[in-house]
Amino acid sequence: MKFLEKLKNSISTNKSNVCVGLDVDLEKFPKHILETDDPIFEFNKAIIDATKDFVGAYKPNSAFYEAYGIKGLESLKKTIDYIPKHIFTILDAKRGDIGNTSRMYAKSAFYEFGFDAITVSPFMGSDSVSPFLEDEKHGIFMLCLTSNKGSQDFQKVESGENLYLKVARKSKEWNNLKNIGLVVGATHNKEFEEIREATDGMPYLIPGIGAQGGSLEFAVKYGGKISLINSSRGIIYASNGKDFAEVAAEKTKELRGQINEILG
């Protein structure tokens, strides 16, 4: 199935634009999970079992698995294998390197692990991004304007064209196989409108609601129907008791409901 088609199907099956970020952190896990043989996988398995009918996508962030070394990456592989095949999956990894090296990252994410999409940093330009775009089944969400404070340092400029707009323009140019989306933080309303104007019809992966204080209303308004609104900590760590998966499901349904109400 093509990239956009899988994304759209995944969203429409569960009528959900919610992307659940699987950012595992042993320190935040419920105690009973820590006593199992593979706490990372057991945590994710419980979250997936409870939320799989209410999500549009799952997005594990690679850093949280790499932090536990080889064992963490084994748990990541078990997690991606456990996610039902019709649900869209994104490896949040912000990769990007010279061409022959980016090709290796694409091989790892799409074929060794089996993700549908990966997040990519545009800093190194076209030949660092193109190896992720060669096959129409897989694609990217490219960093455009991120949700964090540091997005002020380089993505926005005082004079001249903003880097984020340049990235947005380039993403249209590079989108021959319709397998590019953009990462746009919910913390930038005015700029999101500009990005939307420059790239209408593209899917957006939108972090920054919840802990980072972004506006859900603007995120949904500018994101539209084929975008994913990410929530990680606000869902998976909403409870750290035995009921964590149940509470995660409630939080997912709640966010889905809020988004669908705004979408109308």
Added chain:
Amino acid sequence: MKFLEKLKNSISTNKSNVCVGLDVDLEKFPKHILETDDPIFEFNKAIIDATKDFVGAYKPNSAFYEAYGIKGLESLKKTIDYIPKHIFTILDAKRGDIGNTSRMYAKSAFYEFGFDAITVSPFMGSDSVSPFLEDEKHGIFMLCLTSNKGSQDFQKVESGENLYLKVARKSKEWNNLKNIGLVVGATHNKEFEEIREATDGMPYLIPGIGAQGGSLEFAVKYGGKISLINSSRGIIYASNGKDFAEVAAEKTKELRGQINEILG
């Protein structure tokens, strides 16, 4: 030992500014290595045994290990454990994410794997970089102006301040613990001079000589005594016969000699 001190010691012990890039690729390995149980580690082990007295640093690129999944990362761990402790090591990974996530990448590179340094992408700004700088034993080489063609797309601008110069300026501002270096491709002479002016005294990690056609003379001239000139394919794949490690050592010594001649 502090970051800069270890880098300087590593360079002076072998009188070498050569950084050997361990970019493993089974398709380029000699046949007899493929018959071993762990070809990636056996290849690296032979290269390290042959070159360890002639290098300033080793730099495995994470992508080439990730491309072989968990097994590739196990070989990476064995490789870093095998490198003599006095030699400076860099994980080439171009990481960078929001603060709490970058902290996980730092944990993985510095503590799970045990590298001295990691390459970092500045795209997401200060809070994405600072978690890599918190401890004076470890540090980063931050992408500034990369060696590839795509460096034209965002790092250089037609009007206003070039992104690479802004990155260079910020790197000085963020360098409280003296554990920042910059990645500057040997393929940009004029710009390297500007970067050098803005950040004098900083170490540079310089790719782009060899296959990419950069000038060694300019790289050494602007890099100076505490920089690392990287060569990957030009050293480790110079021969694909039984003599590959021996030839790699010859190529390393040759490059070391050329650099030392230019340094005078």
